[in-house]
Every structure is written in C-alpha cells, then in structure tokens.
Amino acid sequence: MSIAARDRLASVAFLLPTLGLFGVFVVYPIVFNVQASFLDWNGVTEGTTVGLSNYSTLWQDPIFRTTLRNSALWIPLTILPQAAIGFLLALALNGPLRGRSIYRALFFIPAVLSPVVIGIVWQRILDPSTGVLAQASRETGLGWLQTGVLADPQTAIFGVIAVNIWTWTGFSMLFYLAGLQLIDKNLLEAATIDGANPWQATWRITLPLLRNTHLSLLMLGVIGALKTFELIYVLTQAGPNNATQMLPTYAFEQAFRLQSVGYAGAISVVLVVLAVGTSLGMTRVFGSGFLSGADR
Amino acid sequence: MKRDRSQWWHLVLAPLAVLWMVPVIMVLGQSLRPVSQPGTILFGILPAAPNLSNYALVFEQNPILTHLRNSLLITVPSVLLVVMLGSMTAFALARMRVPFKAVVFGFIVLGLVLPMSGIVVAVFQILQTMGLYNSLVGIVLSYSALGLPFAVIIVRTTYLAVPHETFEAARVDGASWWQIFWRIYFPLGRPALAVVVIWQTMLSWNDFLLPLVVLESTNLVPLTLVPLSYRGVFLSQPGALFAILVLISVPVVLTFVVCQRYLVNGLAGAVK
Numbered sequence: 001m002s003i004a005a006r007d008r009l010a011s012v013a014f015l016l017p018t019l020g021l022f023g024v025f026v027v028y029p030i031v032f033n034v035q036a037s038f039l040d041w042n043g044v045t046e047g048t049t050v051g052l053s054n055y056s057t058l059w060q061d062p063i064f065r066t067t068l069r070n071s072a073l074w075i076p077l078t079i080l081p082q083a084a085i086g087f088l089l090a091l092a093l094n095g096p097l098r099g100r101s102i103y104r105a106l107f108f109i110p111a112v113l114s115p116v117v118i119g120i121v122w123q124r125i126l127d128p129s130t131g132v133l134a135q136a137s138r139e140t141g142l143g144w145l146q147t148g149v150l151a152d153p154q155t156a157i158f159g160v161i162a163v164n165i166w167t168w169t170g171f172s173m174l175f176y177l178a179g180l181q182l183i184d185k186n187l188l189e190a191a192t193i194d195g196a197n198p199w200q201a202t203w204r205i206t207l208p209l210l211r212n213t214h215l216s217l218l219m220l221g222v223i224g225a226l227k228t229f230e231l232i233y234v235l236t237q238a239g240p241n242n243a244t245q246m247l248p249t250y251a252f253e254q255a256f257r258l259q260s261v262g263y264a265g266a267i268s269v270v271l272v273v274l275a276v277g278t279s280l281g282m283t284r285v286f287g288s289g290f291l292s293g294a295d296r
Numbered sequence: 297m298k299r300d301r302s303q304w305w306h307l308v309l310a311p312l313a314v315l316w317m318v319p320v321i322m323v324l325g326q327s328l329r330p331v332s333q334p335g336t337i338l339f340g341i342l343p344a345a346p347n348l349s350n351y352a353l354v355f356e357q358n359p360i361l362t363h364l365r366n367s368l369l370i371t372v373p374s375v376l377l378v379v380m381l382g383s384m385t386a387f388a389l390a391r392m393r394v395p396f397k398a399v400v401f402g403f404i405v406l407g408l409v410l411p412m413s414g415i416v417v418a419v420f421q422i423l424q425t426m427g428l429y430n431s432l433v434g435i436v437l438s439y440s441a442l443g444l445p446f447a448v449i450i451v452r453t454t455y456l457a458v459p460h461e462t463f464e465a466a467r468v469d470g471a472s473w474w475q476i477f478w479r480i481y482f483p484l485g486r487p488a489l490a491v492v493v494i495w496q497t498m499l500s501w502n503d504f505l506l507p508l509v510v511l512e513s514t515n516l517v518p519l520t521l522v523p524l525s526y527r528g529v530f531l532s533q534p535g536a537l538f539a540i541l542v543l544i545s546v547p548v549v550l551t552f553v554v555c556q557r558y559l560v561n562g563l564a565g566a567v568k
Binding site: 012026099136261 | 317319322381394441498520523548551563564
C-alpha cells in the first residue's frame with residue numbers, strides 16, 4: 001500500500017467514531033424529518049403520503065408566521081445588546097482591575113445555569129402580582145416597574161428576549177476578552193502617541209480588529225436564536241396564546257401534544273434549511289473561516 | 297497612577313454586578329425560605345427567617361443522590377467522549393489528508409445548527425430500535441453527537457496554530473499518526489479543551505428534553521428533570537423547589553470555576 005493511501009486510511013480511522021455518531025444522530029434525524037414532512041402521520045400508526053400539503057398548510061398557518069416574526073425580532077434584539085454590553089464589560093475587565101476575575105465569574109454564571117433554573121426564577125421575578133418587580137413597584141411607588149410583560153401577548157416575546165440577554169451577555173464578554181488578548185498592545189500605544197484619545201482608539205482600532213470575534217458571536221447568536229427551546233418551554237410554555245412560539249417549540253408541540261409528527265417534520269425541515277442557509281450565507285458574505293473549514 | 301484611575305470602574309461594575317446577580321441571589325434566598333415562616337424582605341428576594349429546612353425536606357422526599365448520580369452518569373461520559381473524539385476529528389481535519397473533507401464539514405455545520413427538539417422524535421425511534429430506550433447510554437451518545445461540532449471547530453483552530461515544523465519533525469522521526477496526535481497535539485489543545493468541557497457540561501447537565509422523552513423509569517431521571525416532573529407537588533413547597541434548583545446549579549458552577557483560569561486563553565487560541 002502506498003504511503004498516501006495508508007495516510008488516508010489513518011485519517012478515516014480518526015474520523016470514524018465521530019462520523020458514526022453524526023450519521024445516527026444528525027443525518028438520520030434530518031432524513032427522518034424530510035420523510036415525515038410528506039406524511040399525514042401521528043407517529044404510531046401507518047402514515048399517509050400527502051405530498052407537499054404540510055408545507056402549504058404551514059405557509060398559511062398564523063402561528064408559523066408568529067414563529068418567524070419572533071425569530072426576526074429575537075436575532076437582532078439579543079445579538080446586539082449582548083455584543084454591546086459584553087464588549088464594554090470586556091474592555092473594563094481587561095485592565096488591571098482588582099477583583100476582575102470575580103467580576104468575570106459573576107457576569108458569566110447565568111450562562112452556565114440550566115434553563116430550568118433561569119425560567120423558574122424569572123417567572124417569580126416578573127409575575128404581575130407577586131413578582132419581585134411588582135412588589136418593588138408597590139413599595140417604592142415606581143409604577144413603571146410593575147410589568148405584566150410575560151402575560152401580555154404583545155410584549156411577552158420582549159420579556160423572554162430580555163431574560164435571554166441576561167443569560168448570554170457574559171458569554172459575549174468572554175469571547176471579547178479572548179479577542180482582546182490577541183490585539184497587539186503596540187498598535188494602541190502607537191495610536192495614543194499619535195494623539196488618539198481612548199474613545200478614538202477603541203472605535204477605530206480595537207473594534208475593527210475584533211472582526212473575527214464579532215463574526216463568531218453573530219454566527220453563534222443566529223444559530224442559538226433559531227434553536228431556542230428550553231427557555232421558552234420553562235418560562236412561558238410558548239404562551240400567552242402562542243405569542244412566544246418559536247420554530248423548535250412549535251415543532252415539539254405539534255409532535256408531542258398534537259401528535260402531528262408529519263407537520264412537526266415540516267417545521268423542523270424549515271428550521272434546518274433556515275439555519276444552514278444563514279450559516280452558509282454568512283460564511284460566504286464575511287468570508288469567515290470559522291465554519292467553512294478554510295485553513296486561512 | 298494609571299492603575300489608580302482604572303479602579304474607578306468599580307463604581308460602575310460593582311452595582312451592575314449586584315443587579316446582575318439578583319436572580320441568582322433570589323434562587324439561593326428562596327431555597328432558604330421555610331414553609332412555616334414564609335415572610336420575605338427586599339421585595340421578596342430574601343427570606344425574613346432563613347434556615348435549611350427545605351434542603352432536609354428535599355432529601356427526605358426525593359432520592360436526590362440517585363438523580364445526582366444519573367446526571368453525573370450522563371454528563372461525565374459525554375464530556376470525555378466529546379473531548380476525545382472531538383480532538384481526534386480536529387486533528388484529522390487540521391493535519392491529515394481527509395477524503396471528502398467538504399462533506400465532513402457539511403455534517404459538522406448540520407450538527408451545529410440542529411436543535412434537540414427537531415430531532416427528538418427521530419432519536420426516540422432510533423434509540424428504541426437500538427434497544428437503548430429508557431437507558432442513559434442513548435442519551436450520552438446523542439449529547440456527544442450534538443456537542444461534537446462545537447468541539448471540533450474550537451480544537452481544530454488551536455491545532456492549526458501549532459507550527460507545521462513540529463509536525464514535520466515528528467513525521468521524519470517516524471512517529472505514527474497516533475503518537476503525533478496523542479503526544480504533541482492533544483496536550484497542546486488543553487486550553488481549548490477547557491472551553492469544550494464547559495460547553496459540553498452545560499449541554500448535557502442542563503438539557504431536560506431528551507430525558508423527558510426517552511426515560512421511563514423514575515430511578516434513571518437526571519436532576520434537571522425533577523422540578524418539571526413534580527411541578528404540582530412543588531406548588532405548595534416553593535422553598536423545596538428552589539432548593540432543588542440550587543442543587544442543579546452547584547455542579548455546573550463548580551465546573552466553571554475550576555476551568556475559568558483557562559477559559560479566556562482557550563477561546564483566544566480557538567476563535568482567532
């Protein structure tokens with residue numbers, strides 16, 4: 001056997017376990033969803049083929065439109081504040097500040113907590129009658145603190161988005177701290193000597209140099225937004241009246257509560273297409289090697 | 297001089313950090329709020345008469361240690377699998393000639409974007425076919441598959457940063473692929489692996505959806521599922537519910553604290 005052939009065989013041996021797991025738990029479920037999406041099927045008895053009718057029903061389903069609207073709101077309204085606050089925290093905690101590792105830990109802790117914990121505690125904070133904010137509003141007379149944000153279908157999604165920002169800002173902070181480490185300090189010093197003030201140095205030098213960090217966070221943010229399930233499942237159960245429904249929660253409800261596995265399959269297919277499409281689109285547009293596998 | 301000025305940040309950061317921690321403080325506070333004296337202070341965040349009775353109650357009512365063991369039996373193997381298989385895959389993709397590399401990357405992207413809720417019906421059926429329904433093994437394998445893409449991406453970038461000369465020299469010396477991977481690259485990937493460990497621990501410790509669907513026996517249920525399974529019971533015992541939330545959180549927070557030192561450097565190497 002030639003050396004090249006032997007090397008290729010060795011590489012397959014390194015990859016085989018991973019590819020096996022992907023085949024069973026990633027590729028097969030996608031094939032399964034595609035197949036199911038052409039069926040009228042309750043998941044137990046034999047399904048009947050209905051062609052594309054699940055997709056055409058989906059297209060006219062007002063709840064499906066709500067999920068799309070919610071994703072469209074969720075993506076910018078979580079990614080931008082998380083990036084902005086995370087970046088400012090990273091700037092503050094990159095310097096020689098006493099106790100900075102304690103601050104870092106405190107801001108990151110929400111990200112490691114289970115959505116079960118986060119959902120339950122925020123329910124208690126935002127409850128319109130007995131919640132922390134409602135009590136604070138009564139005791140201080142600050143009426144605006146009293147919010148039924150999660151109870152009102154118009155505002156519920158913004159309440160969930162706010163909780164999501166609280167959860168993940170520390171994660172953005174950590175990414176920016178990592179990005180800041182890679183910036184050559186001489187560049188910033190040279191700029192200061194040339195008369196740039198700290199604001200200019202940050203805006204003109206630090207921010208552009210963090211391009212790859214912004215892109216990684218954008219990518220993870222979009223994927224994370226489309227995948228959102230747990231927080232909504234615990235915090236609002238997709239209510240009130242489906243106002244906080246997202247694609248994954250809607251797919252789950254169709255499959256497990258309404259036994260429409262075919263319809264759920266169609267929702268999941270749309271979800272995967274959207275997620276893959278945006279990821280590939282972003283790597284195309286920004287030319288980031290983050291996902292593309294380019295060696296740079 | 298410069299050092300002194302930077303300490304002004306405390307004026308902004310300290311209040312912000314306290315505000316940020318309110319939900320966490322509240323979880324702790326509520327867990328210490330006894331049923332017999334439910335009075336609270338600070339708008340309901342802290343109990344007026346804190347004690348540990350809820351923890352005693354929770355351990356009496358539930359086999360907490362069994363649930364804890366189940367969570368560990370799910371999390372530890374999946375973290376080990378992802379660390380090992382993720383590093384091997386990353387090494388192959390960074391340094392070896394891989395046939396159909398683009399296809400492999402396609403799978404990785406698919407795995408990264410796939411939500412648990414979208415595959416749970418299919419996984420339920422696969423696990424039934426494989427005889428892994430109502431077993432922790434199936435859960436471990438699913439979590440590993442879903443966690444691998446992130447691990448591969450992060451570790452591979454770190455491996456690409458290792459100078460090629462190191463690799464060439466080892467090849468010339470006749471080292472096998474496995475030796476190069478295991479003796480040189482794997483140890484150099486340690487900072488990135490800190491990130492992987494945290495990420496995978498979060499994924500497998502915190503998920504409740506898959507156990508909800510594929511576990512039948514109560515004695516296999518992990519800790520995160522307990523608050524959801526017994527929602528009704530906890531309505532009359534809010535303190536006990538929060539005590540369980542604290543028990544769920546402590547192990548992940550501890551893992552984070554242990555890995556924290558390496559996290560920033562690990563990410564810096566990985567997301568260049």
